[in-house]
Amino acid sequence: MxxxxxxxxxxxxxxxxxxxxxxxxxxxxxxxxxxxxxxxLYFSLTRWTLFDATFIGLDNFAQFFREPFLVQGLVNTVVYAVITSGLKVVIGMLLAVLLTSQIVARGYLRSVVFFPVLVSTVGVGITFTVLMHPTTGMINQALAVFGVKGPGWLVDPKLALFSVALVDVWKGVGLATVIFIAGLVAIPRDYYEAARIDGGTKLQNFFYVTLPLSRPATVTVITLSFISGLRTFDLIWAMTKGGPGFASDTIASVIYKQYQAGFYGLSTAGNVVLFILIAVLVVPLTMFLNRKQGHE
Structure with a gap:
C-alpha cells in the first residue's frame, strides 16, 4: 500500500x-x-440568402415532404442504397473467394477487379452514358448481334435508377472485394483442415466456415456500401441528372437542384433530412450487426 x-x-x-x-x-x-x-440545423429553419435569413420554423421541412418529387427522391435513395450495398456484398464475397483460391494470374485479376475504384466517378458516368445509349451505345449494339433489342437503360423511367445502380456496383465492388480478401486470408487454415477431415464439401466450407468467420469484413462492407449508397450524387448527376423526369433523383441530387434554383432554405432542410436518414438507418444497422457478431 x-x-x-x-x-x-x-x-x-x-x-x-x-x-x-x-x-x-x-x-x-x-x-x-x-x-x-x-x-x-439553424439555416434549415430559415428562408435565407447570402445576405440575410428569416426564421420560418419547420416550414421548409413541411414543404419538403409535400413535394412529390422530393419524397420520390427519398424513396429512390433508400432503394439505391439497398441495391448497391446488397450486390456489392454478394459479388464482392464471391470474387474474394475466387481470388483467394489457387487460380492462374491471381494477382493480375485482383488488380483488374480493383482498377474501377481508382477511376474518376464522373469519368465512369460519362463513359457508361455513351455505352448505354439506346441506339448508338455498344451495349445495345452487342445485344442486337444476338437478336435482342436493348432497353432504354437511362431513358426509361423504370430502368434509369437501376442502370445507374449497376454501374455503381461495377465501380465499387473492387473495394468490397479487397476488404473481403483481407477477411478471408485472416481465417486460420486449421478450420478448413478440420472441415476437410470431417468430410465437408467446398459448399459446406463456404457456408459453415468462410461466411461466419468473415463476419467482421461483411459488417464493414455492408456499412460502408450502405452509407455510400445513401450519399450518392456524382454518378447520378453524371449519367442522368436525376432524369428522365425525377425517376432517378436521390436526395443529394434534389438538394443540388434546389440550390441551383435558389431555394437555399429548402435545400438545407434536405441536407438535414439526409443526415437524419443516414443516422436512423445506419446506426441501428451497425449496432445490430455488431451485436450479432459479439454473440458469435
Missing amino acids: AFAQPYTRKHRKQAAYPAWFLLPAAIIYTIFFLAPTFAS
Missing part, C-alpha cells in the same frame, strides 16, 4: 499528456463538422 500512492500520482501525471494531443483533432472536428452541422 505504501508504494501505491506514488505510482498513482505518477500515473495520473503522465495520463494528462495524451489529452493535450487530442486538442488539435478536437478543434478541427469542431470547426469542420460540429459548427457546420449546427449551422445547417
